[in-house]
Structures are given as structure tokens and as C-alpha cells.
Amino acid sequence: MSTTRILVLSASQILPVIPRDTVLVDHALVIRDGIIQTLLPREEALAQYPDAEHLHREGHALIPGLVNVHTHSGMSLLRGLGSDRPLMDWLKRYIWPAEGRLLSPEFVRAGTRLSVAEMLRGGTTCFSDMYLFVDDAARVVDETGIRAALGLTVFDFPTPWAQTADEYFQRGAEVVENWQHHDRIHYTVAPHAPYTVGDESLQRVAERARELAVPIHMHVHETAGEIADAERDHGERPLARLARLGLLDQPFIAVHMTQVSAQDRDLLQGRPVSVAHCPESNLKLASGFCPVAELLDAGVTVGLGTDGTASNNDLDMIGEMRTAALLAKGISGNASALPATAALEMATLGSARALGLADRIGSLEPGKQADVVSIDLRAIELQPMHEPAAQIVYAATREAVTDVHVAGRPLLRDRELLTLDLDELQAEAREWGARVLEIQRELAA
Ligand SMILES: [Zn+2]
Missing domain, CATH: 3.20.20.140 (Metal-dependent hydrolases)
Incomplete structure (x- = not known):
């Protein structure tokens, strides 16, 4: 029998997309076996799920993947x-x-x-x-x-x-x-x-x-x-x-x-x-x-x-x-x-x-897959923080993404890829890049 895995993922702000124009301050997503079970104030989530794994991101915003x-x-x-x-x-x-x-x-x-x-x-x-x-x-x-x-x-x-x-x-x-x-x-x-x-x-x-x-x-x-x-x-x-x-x-x-x-x-x-x-x-x-x-x-x-x-x-x-x-x-x-x-x-x-997938993904709502992205909004370039959605869209860059979960599984943690090897990717890109150039030269000749 597999055991239930509960993850409490919290941050200073959550932008769930639905309900629209909502910013939840100091809240947590409670994720059970990869699915969002509920959204609660952080303290409440920790009190209700004391044994759960807890990942908190201070000064970050969580958005849907x-x-x-x-x-x-x-x-x-x-x-x-x-x-x-x-x-x-x-x-x-x-x-x-x-x-x-x-x-x-x-x-x-x-x-x-x-x-x-x-x-x-x-x-x-x-x-x-x-x-x-x-x-x-x-x-x-x-x-x-x-x-x-x-x-x-x-x-x-x-x-x-x-x-x-x-x-x-x-x-x-x-x-x-x-x-x-x-x-x-x-x-x-x-x-x-x-x-x-x-x-x-x-x-x-x-x-x-x-x-x-x-x-x-x-x-x-x-x-x-x-x-x-x-x-x-x-x-x-x-x-x-x-x-x-x-x-x-x-x-x-x-x-x-x-x-x-x-x-x-x-x-x-x-x-x-x-x-x-x-x-x-x-x-x-x-x-x-x-x-x-x-x-x-x-x-x-x-x-x-x-x-x-x-x-x-x-x-x-x-x-x-x-x-x-x-x-x-x-x-x-x-x-x-x-x-x-x-x-x-x-x-x-x-x-x-x-894509016909709105029943599973696209917002941070109970019942949906926990595809969640954590964005670090603490950089001085983003201060002061009046409207997080506007700062993300107009001022932040993708380098501010720190953590990514898909179906509750961490794939990026502190900007480190957990399922891909960067050195291998670099070597592979260099190798193929050289072949692409060679072919371009042949085609031009
Ligand atoms: Zn195209």
C-alpha cells in the first residue's frame, strides 16, 4: 500500500489566478499526492498538518505553472x-x-x-x-x-x-x-x-x-x-x-x-x-x-x-x-x-x-494538479512591491523563478534542475551546435 504524501507549500504571496485578481498573503497550498487539496493561511495549514513536509518561500510568490x-x-x-x-x-x-x-x-x-x-x-x-x-x-x-x-x-x-x-x-x-x-x-x-x-x-x-x-x-x-x-x-x-x-x-x-x-x-x-x-x-x-x-x-x-x-x-x-x-x-x-x-x-x-486541460491545470484551485512555480520577489529591482502580478509581468525576469513543482514533484529547487544534468546538456548543445554550423556552411557552398 502506498502512503499518502502531504506537502505544505507556502510563500509570502499566492496568486491563484482563480478567483481573479486575488493575492493571498502568507498562505499555503496543501498538496496531497500531487493534487491541491486546499489553500489555507500558513499558520492554519501548519497546525492542521503538523507531520507534513513543509517548504516555505519567504518573499516569494506562488503562481500556477x-x-x-x-x-x-x-x-x-x-x-x-x-x-x-x-x-x-x-x-x-x-x-x-x-x-x-x-x-x-x-x-x-x-x-x-x-x-x-x-x-x-x-x-x-x-x-x-x-x-x-x-x-x-x-x-x-x-x-x-x-x-x-x-x-x-x-x-x-x-x-x-x-x-x-x-x-x-x-x-x-x-x-x-x-x-x-x-x-x-x-x-x-x-x-x-x-x-x-x-x-x-x-x-x-x-x-x-x-x-x-x-x-x-x-x-x-x-x-x-x-x-x-x-x-x-x-x-x-x-x-x-x-x-x-x-x-x-x-x-x-x-x-x-x-x-x-x-x-x-x-x-x-x-x-x-x-x-x-x-x-x-x-x-x-x-x-x-x-x-x-x-x-x-x-x-x-x-x-x-x-x-x-x-x-x-x-x-x-x-x-x-x-x-x-x-x-x-x-x-x-x-x-x-x-x-x-x-x-x-x-x-x-x-x-x-x-488544450482542454483546464480541469487539471492552469490555476491553484483545490482538485487541480499541483503544478506550482515559486518566484523570488525580493530583488531590489522589484521594490517596493505594490502589485505582485504587475511586478512579475512588467519587471521580473525568469531568473527569479526558484522552484517548480509538477504534480507535486519538485523538478527545480533553488534554481537547480533535479531531473536534468546541466553539464551534460551543455556538452550536448555544443556538439549539436557544431554540426548545425557545419551543415549551414555546406548548404551555403
Ligand atoms: Zn509554430
Whole structure:
């Protein structure tokens, strides 16, 4: 018989996200077998659970683990490659050729490990992935203790992972089979983009996502060029095509959405469609601006993502919250657009909702998984502390993250990774980095 493990995790402040705009002072989370049982004033928690393990963080804030709603974790060995070029030029001249030469299970495992280390050190406890060799990414998720929604990727063209649409679906089915009932591995079905997946495969995607009861996860309306090409070739906007094919009648995560017409807004409203906002990738690739404040006002669920490190160049969700909050004000001309607490909610519960995981993660509420991040707010740069959410979003950096728990298990303690070896990661990154450079030189020659 296994014994019950109770952890009392306390800090000077807790920002549970739900109830909204709440700061609990000197409170504790009581965590039983990885699940939040209750939130109590610290003294009360200690009196009620005298035998529990107790971890207190003075001067820190506890927030729900950040949920990165869109990334390509296996790509991190290509971090920053071909920077400062527009999307299609960047993809065709740098990313796709390099991937064509390098993609392998080893490449994806090493890249995913590097990404997981970065994410944990920045307070991300769950990531929604879209890449290839998904089984290898699952292995890293299993080994490192992080949580993920792995995209079962579909393309209509060959990659080193699969040659045909049939094979992509087959590979995806194998992943689900291999990791059945894993409590930290979730899925999406992930057709890459409207311009890389045809109608027939998209209909199969919809069917597969319904069978698995998971969302579809797809790059949609990333650039104005994508829309212009689609209108020229198909006579309709990509979102309208997806609606016509029935994909928007079930949970669907539209990544980017920098181009939103009145017609698009009508298609989004009242449907189970969420938007994955990736502001830094959109800024870096000059893709456009997602009208986040407008979408939130229209009742659309919006989650926050970093996109991959090839186009960002980091997986820093605290930095991403700041960019999102500032950008929303800049493009709407309204200083009250996306306030700090809303940015925090977007990066936690918003992403969790998009992934269909809001019953488990995204806020510090009884019954949810104890995915918790501790942020040290004692630095002089953050004083005086009037509004912790605003300080976290506008002033803190990811280096302030000290502790990370996923399902109550510590994965980062005092900034030290407990399930990954930094020296090994450094050596691995150097080795792969040298190969990436060599290939870049060969491709340029
Ligand atoms: Zn992406």
C-alpha cells in the first residue's frame, strides 16, 4: 500500500489566478499526492498538518505553472538559426534544409531536453508541442517530469519522420499506443498549416481528434501572404476553408491569427476555437499582430505561447507575458488592454483551456494538479512591491523563478534542475551546435 504524501507549500504571496485578481498573503497550498487539496493561511495549514513536509518561500510568490500553448521543443538545437529573415525565406532557406539533414530521434531527444531545461528554469510546467519524432519527445517528457500536450503532427509532404499522410497518422497512433494512460502526457492532433496539408488529410485530422477527444492544433493566418496565396489558389481565406471542412466545430487551437477580418471573427465566435498567441515570434518574423484584446472581448479563449526557439529565440513565458501585455496596449491604443493579471491568466488558465486541460491545470484551485512555480520577489529591482502580478509581468525576469513543482514533484529547487544534468546538456548543445554550423556552411557552398 502506498502512503499518502502531504506537502505544505507556502510563500509570502499566492496568486491563484482563480478567483481573479486575488493575492493571498502568507498562505499555503496543501498538496496531497500531487493534487491541491486546499489553500489555507500558513499558520492554519501548519497546525492542521503538523507531520507534513513543509517548504516555505519567504518573499516569494506562488503562481500556477506557466503553460506554453505552442512551441516546437525538438527544434531548440536550431535556436536562432537564420535570424532576421521573413517567414518563408527563413523556412525554405534555413530551417527546412537543416531539418532535412539533421532530423532524427537523437536530434529530437537532445533538442527536447534542452527545451525542457529552459522551460523548467523559466517556470513553464506544461508545453504544447508540434514537431516530429513525437515518441522521442514523449520519452523526454516522461523522464524529466514535465507535463506536455504532444502534437501528433501531420504534413502532406515527406519528412524524416514519415513519408505520406498515412504514415503520419500511423506514427501518431503508435505514440498514443505507447504512452497510454500516462498522467502527464496529453495530445493534440497537429496538421502543420493550411498551406502544407490538403483537404483530405484535414478531414482525417478532424476525425482523429474526435476519436481521441483532443483539440486540433494548427498554424493559421500567420502572415498576410498566407491569406493572399490561399485566396488566389483556393478562392477563400484559410479559416473559412477550415470552417467549411468542419474543423472548427470541435476544439481547435489556431496558432498566430495575426490576420483577423470581420468574417474571421464571426467564424471564431460561438465555436470551440481558441487562439494561441505567440507575440514574439510574430514580431521577430514581422508576421503581423494578433488583436488579442478584441478577441478576448469577443469571448474567444486565448492562450500564450513562445513558438520555437528558432523564431523567438527563447522559451521564456515571463518575457512573453510582458511582450503580450505591452503589445496589446500598443496595437489597441488602450493602456487598459490586457492588464498584468489578464496576461498571467492567458499564460496559465487560457492556455490550459485551449488544450482542454483546464480541469487539471492552469490555476491553484483545490482538485487541480499541483503544478506550482515559486518566484523570488525580493530583488531590489522589484521594490517596493505594490502589485505582485504587475511586478512579475512588467519587471521580473525568469531568473527569479526558484522552484517548480509538477504534480507535486519538485523538478527545480533553488534554481537547480533535479531531473536534468546541466553539464551534460551543455556538452550536448555544443556538439549539436557544431554540426548545425557545419551543415549551414555546406548548404551555403
Ligand atoms: Zn509554430
